Amino acid sequence: MNHDESRSLYDRALSVIPGGVNSSVRATRPYPFFVERGDGAHVVDADGNRYLDYAMGYGPLLYGHDMPDPVRSAVQSHASEGPMYGAPTEVEVEHAEFVARHVPSVEMIRFVNSGTEATVSAVRLARGYTGRDKIVVMQGGYHGAQESTLVEGEPGDVHPSTSGIPESFAEQTIPVPFNDFETINQVFEAHGEDIAAVLTEPILGNNGIVLPVDGYLEHLRDVTEEHGSLLVFDEVITGFRVGGLQCAQGKFGVTPDVTTFGKIIGGGFPVGAVGGKSEILEQFSPSGPVFQSGTFSGHPVTMAAGYEYLKFAAENDVYEHVNRLGEKLRRGITDIVEDQAPSYTVVGTDSMFKTIFTRGGPPDLDGACEAGCEQRPDCPRYEHCPKDASDIADAETERWERIFWQEMKERGIFLTANQFESQFVSYAHTDEDIEETLEAYKEVL
Numbered sequence: 001m002n003h004d005e006s007r008s009l010y011d012r013a014l015s016v017i018p019g020g021v022n023s024s025v026r027a028t029r030p031y032p033f034f035v036e037r038g039d040g041a042h043v044v045d046a047d048g049n050r051y052l053d054y055a056m057g058y059g060p061l062l063y064g065h066d067m068p069d070p071v072r073s074a075v076q077s078h079a080s081e082g083p084m085y086g087a088p089t090e091v092e093v094e095h096a097e098f099v100a101r102h103v104p105s106v107e108m109i110r111f112v113n114s115g116t117e118a119t120v121s122a123v124r125l126a127r128g129y130t131g132r133d134k135i136v137v138m139q140g141g142y143h144g145a146q147e148s149t150l151v152e153g154e155p156g157d158v159h160p161s162t163s164g165i166p167e168s169f170a171e172q173t174i175p176v177p178f179n180d181f182e183t184i185n186q187v188f189e190a191h192g193e194d195i196a197a198v199l200t201e202p203i204l205g206n207n208g209i210v211l212p213v214d215g216y217l218e219h220l221r222d223v224t225e226e227h228g229s230l231l232v233f234d235e236v237i238t239g240f241r242v243g244g245l246q247c248a249q250g251k252f253g254v255t256p257d258v259t260t261f262g263k264i265i266g267g268g269f270p271v272g273a274v275g276g277k278s279e280i281l282e283q284f285s286p287s288g289p290v291f292q293s294g295t296f297s298g299h300p301v302t303m304a305a306g307y308e309y310l311k312f313a314a315e316n317d318v319y320e321h322v323n324r325l326g327e328k329l330r331r332g333i334t335d336i337v338e339d340q341a342p343s344y345t346v347v348g349t350d351s352m353f354k355t356i357f358t359r360g361g362p363p364d365l366d367g368a369c370e371a372g373c374e375q376r377p378d379c380p381r382y383e384h385c386p387k388d389a390s391d392i393a394d395a396e397t398e399r400w401e402r403i404f405w406q407e408m409k410e411r412g413i414f415l416t417a418n419q420f421e422s423q424f425v426s427y428a429h430t431d432e433d434i435e436e437t438l439e440a441y442k443e444v445l
């Protein structure tokens with residue numbers, strides 16, 4: 001593959017954009033390919049190379065790169081009527097009604113412009129509603145580039161995970177291991193009256209895809225209720241992807257007080273949202289005392305794209321298709337891994353998938369999960385499959401990034417750039433694409 005054009009674009013980018021990219025994860029080694037255009041499930045780079053795309057914009061592109069017709073015409077007409085106004089529009093109401101109709105926890109929703117903005121607003125809302133300051137998060141959970149959640153450490157020893165955040169911010173956040181009942185109990189025993197919310201992804205979707213073990217989300221629901229804290233699900237990545245239109249909360253049957261959204265609900269345009277019970281959501285200004293506002297919030301083009309996106313999913317076999325291909329892919333990779341790298345773990349559910357280069361495992365895989373780790377206690381791999389962020393951190397991250405990702409790319413398969421970020425099957429992917437992908441896995445693993 002020739003990458004001359006991408007390399008020269010990257011050179012130019014490096015002198016005017018820090019690190020040459022506008023989101024850190026895009027800076028793949030030795031340099032990223034620059035995309036010229038999308039085409040169904042493929043992207044074409046500046047040198048004319050074609051890749052089968054499983055990054056899918058890191059989550060938003062449920063349909064791949066071609067907008068379904070109703071989405072395209074809604075976007076075009078809203079853009080040409082004048083992109084935005086600073087006054088409310090009907091399409092915001094339609095979109096809000098749609099989400100409230102389908103997602104169990106949502107009675108009301110406030111739209112913002114990114115997943116980060118959604119979690120920032122949700123944290124402020126939880127603090128305002130409860131009058132408490134502390135937020136419990138999961139180690140290895142991701143809630144965007146925001147001050148309250150960019151922390152590392154453990155209860156009693158928490159620090160900002162990036163430069164630029166005061167220690168005093170991190171003091172209000174308590175990171176606990178996902179799937180660990182004991183630590184969350186201890187944290188609530190010690191600080192229950194000060195905890196505004198537990199903020200978690202229902203599935204760790206930015207850290208290798210870790211599913212909750214049996215009863216864990218239910219336990220979070222119980223313990224928050226018992227202590228008057230809110231349970232906030234960050235469904236920015238799982239929303240309208242896992243569990244279809246009812247989202248992951250519907251799939252797992254656990255209803256949080258507040259839910260954050262992003263990615264898919266904007267139909268490929270910048271978006272975020274906070275939804276939940278009216279009594280809580282009405283704490284937002286102007287109906288309540290928790291300030292929340294945004295010039296671009298509820299942007300008509302985004303709202304039109306997002307609403308038509310979801311409506312199209314409601315009226316077509318979208319989830320059936322992407323989930324079937326997701327399962328086919330996870331099954332196929334599981335077979336390959338069993339032969340060629342039995343210590344690796346295939347993870348994911350619905351249309352999400354990833355291969356984690358875990359080390360070790362049982363000698364006998366009889367009865368193991370066949371289409372992605374489900375955290376089943378009777379699986380022979382149960383003790384070995386990743387349950388929290390430290391298990392993912394212990395896997396062969398360097399090998400994944402430096403060798404595996406590169407070789408897949410050379411074979412025209414575009415995966416997300418590191419072992420942590422999820423990958424996605426879209427409505428544009430076909431059975432033939434999956435077979436081609438499995439061939440590449442077979443050669444590279």
Ligand SMILES: *Cc1c(COP(=O)(O)O)cnc(C)c1O
Nearest residue numbers: 114115116142143144234236237
């Ligand atoms: C992507 C993501 C975010 C951040 O959303 P942005 O739109 O990138 O700000 C927050 N939470 C989760 C779970 C995400 O996957």
